[in-house]
Amino acid sequence: MMLAELKSFNRELEGKVRERTAELTIANRQLREEINERRYMQDRLNYLATHDFVTRLHNRNALEAYVSELLARIQMQEINASFLLIDIDRFRLINESCGCIAGDELLRQFSDSIAGLLTRSDFFARLGGDRFAVVTHCNNGDKGLALAQNILKHLEQFSFQWEDRQFKLAASIATVPLTRIMVSYDQVMLAADEVIFVAKCEARGGIFSYEEAAKRSNLHKENINWASRLVDALHNQLFRAYFQMIEFLPAGAGIAQPQYRLEVLMRLWDAPHQRMISPGEFIGPAERLHLIPELDKWIVGYTLNLFAQHPQLLERLDMVSINLSAISIREPQFAQFIFNSFTTYNLPANKFCFEITETQAIVNVDSARQFMQTLRELGCHFALDDFGSGFASYAYLHQLAFDTIKIDGIFVRDMDTDPAHYAMVKSIAEMAVSLGKEVIAEFVETAEVATQLHQLGVCWGQGYHHHRPEELNYQALEKCLLY
Numbered sequence: 046m047m048l049a050e051l052k053s054f055n056r057e058l059e060g061k062v063r064e065r066t067a068e069l070t071i072a073n074r075q076l077r078e079e080i081n082e083r084r085y086m087q088d089r090l091n092y093l094a095t096h097d098f099v100t101r102l103h104n105r106n107a108l109e110a111y112v113s114e115l116l117a118r119i120q121m122q123e124i125n126a127s128f129l130l131i132d133i134d135r136f137r138l139i140n141e142s143c144g145c146i147a148g149d150e151l152l153r154q155f156s157d158s159i160a161g162l163l164t165r166s167d168f169f170a171r172l173g174g175d176r177f178a179v180v181t182h183c184n185n186g187d188k189g190l191a192l193a194q195n196i197l198k199h200l201e202q203f204s205f206q207w208e209d210r211q212f213k214l215a216a217s218i219a220t221v222p223l224t225r226i227m228v229s230y231d232q233v234m235l236a237a238d239e240v241i242f243v244a245k246c247e248a249r250g251g252i253f254s255y256e257e258a259a260k261r262s263n264l265h266k267e268n269i270n271w272a273s274r275l276v277d278a279l280h281n282q283l284f285r286a287y288f289q290m291i292e293f294l295p296a297g298a299g300i301a302q303p304q305y306r307l308e309v310l311m312r313l314w315d316a317p318h319q320r321m322i323s324p325g326e327f328i329g330p331a332e333r334l335h336l337i338p339e340l341d342k343w344i345v346g347y348t349l350n351l352f353a354q355h356p357q358l359l360e361r362l363d364m365v366s367i368n369l370s371a372i373s374i375r376e377p378q379f380a381q382f383i384f385n386s387f388t389t390y391n392l393p394a395n396k397f398c399f400e401i402t403e404t405q406a407i408v409n410v411d412s413a414r415q416f417m418q419t420l421r422e423l424g425c426h427f428a429l430d431d432f433g434s435g436f437a438s439y440a441y442l443h444q445l446a447f448d449t450i451k452i453d454g455i456f457v458r459d460m461d462t463d464p465a466h467y468a469m470v471k472s473i474a475e476m477a478v479s480l481g482k483e484v485i486a487e488f489v490e491t492a493e494v495a496t497q498l499h500q501l502g503v504c505w506g507q508g509y510h511h512h513r514p515e516e517l518n519y520q521a522l523e524k525c526l527l528y
């Protein structure tokens with residue numbers, strides 16, 4: 046009896062174990078399926094994030110990651126590689142005349158046929174639009190060039206058929222050697238862009254190397270050099286902040302200086318020649334290459350950071366002026382960047398003034414107004430720089446709410462000997478008073494000029510007579526801000 050009971054109990058138990066095992070197997074399988082599905086989704090997402098939808102080639106993100114990693118290795122190892130930027134000529138013509146389905150088909154056929162010329166170690170990507178890039182590893186420097194020639198030769202035979210129409214293709218190819226002087230993806234792209242630009246100016250279709258483009262065009266040679274130099278300087282922290290004190294002119298006549306003011310000026314450290322490059326040399330190229338917002342962000346960040354660390358120095362100042370390019374303030378996010386910086390560093394925005402020069406770039410008055418409005422709400426001040434030399438200065442004064450006018454130094458410097466310049470300074474000073482604006486005169490190089498300015502009612506002067514620009518740091522400021 047006992048034995049029978051025990052057997053039935055055992056059977057029951059075995060049955061339950063089997064049931065449970067079956068359940069677990071199912072759960073396990075479901076779990077595996079789920080994991081596989083997630084893995085698949087993850088792979089799919091990764092794939093989508095790094096590939097181009099139309100051609101299935103790598104996309105710009107993947108190219109940037111690849112080039113950045115390669116450049117880092119090039120810094121440490123002996124690696125020879127070339128970057129090819131391929132720009133299809135007349136792609137827009139086909140896209141616009143046959144429609145974007147034809148355009149997409151052309152891009153697919155084009156990329157498939159180029160892919161056939163590459164080896165497994167080459168990295169092929171579409172940058173968007175009609176631009177492609179290849180990174181090729183080479184034992185000798187000419188492989189990049191040879192590959193570019195091969196691609197062009199191949200394209201001569203390639204034709205694109207759409208309905209009853211046939212199109213021949215041509216391309217411009219820029220080759221840029223990836224060497225140790227290239228430190229970032231941006232630098233490589235800037236160089237390649239410049240080379241393509243030169244190529245397109247010269248002729249349609251063809252191969253241009255970085256060195257050749259530099260030789261052909263002086264202007265662009267300059268740009269190519271500046272492109273790498275400026276990007277390199279941003280990466281390697283070669284920019285420096287200088288400052289020049291702005292003097293309270295009545296102080297010269299015995300009236301106590303209320304507080305101190307200064308203007309921040311940028312410099313670029315040229316390590317090979319052990320000298321500082323002045324902004325007169327690099328601001329223009331930086332504006333042309335659209336790098337100026339990065340430079341302006343750098344100087345704003347540097348200055349705010351310094352005063353956040355030494356708030357007692359800022360207490361002794363009533364205004365710190367920073368120059369901004371009209372190109373920077375056109376950028377929609379630029380005001381937000383400055384806004385956020387004041388919050389991050391927790392500094393009083395009403396002690397800061399932004400000097401903007403009247404240039405062609407201010408043409409978009411609306412965006413300048415928007416920029417000024419956003420920061421004015423924080424308490425920032427604005428100065429119209431180099432007043433008098435630009436013919437639209439007066440118009441801007443009416444259209445934009447500047448607090449201060451800075452008279453261009455070319456009128457100030459010799460106002461004591463040139464009656465026309467004296468008259469100019471006098472009229473600007475009178476106009477400023479009637480408009481209720483403050484005036485600063487720059488290039489005050491002598492005591493005579495300082496006295497004349499004071500007599501004309503100009504309260505602030507800046508120039509070599511008072512202070513020569515020097516590096517902006519705690520020690521230098523401490524020395525200048527003595528009561």
Ligand code: C2E
Nearest residue numbers: 310311323324325344368369370488489490507508509514
């Ligand atoms: P600016 O804003 O008109 O600055 C005054 C320039 O005159 C400075 O040249 C200064 O060193 C120089 N200067 C000062 N006192 C005298 C003087 O008594 N006589 C003479 N002949 N010159 C004097 P710097 O530093 O070379 O700057 C040149 C220009 O570059 C600036 O002109 C400004 O437009 C631009 N700049 C400078 N720093 C920055 C910056 O951080 N961002 C932007 N966007 N532009 C900047």
Ligand code: CA
Nearest residue numbers: 308368400430
């Ligand atoms: Ca200025």
Ligand code: CA
Nearest residue numbers: 431453454487
């Ligand atoms: Ca000036």
